[in-house]
Amino acid sequence: MLVHVQHDAEQRTFAQNCRNIEVLNLNGCTKITDSTCLSLSKFCSKLKHLDLTSCVSVTNHSLKALSIQRPGPRHWSD
DSSP: OOOOOOSHHHHHHHHHHOTTOOEEEOTTOTTOBHHHHHHHHHHOTTOOEEEOTTOTBOOHHHHHHHHHHSOSSOEEEO
């Protein structure tokens, strides 16, 4: 399934409604911020692979939150 999501508000809605997502590619979505990652951490418990390449507003703070919320083998790209 391909979903076009660029902004934080859209991503929060996506996270709340697509809780079974396992792979998400946000590569190049430059308007994504830590808020998006925190929503994904909160709502998407099955997320195993997240590509945040070129998401320049995402900080280590949100990557740490994702890692804490999702123990075990995961792949976060930044």
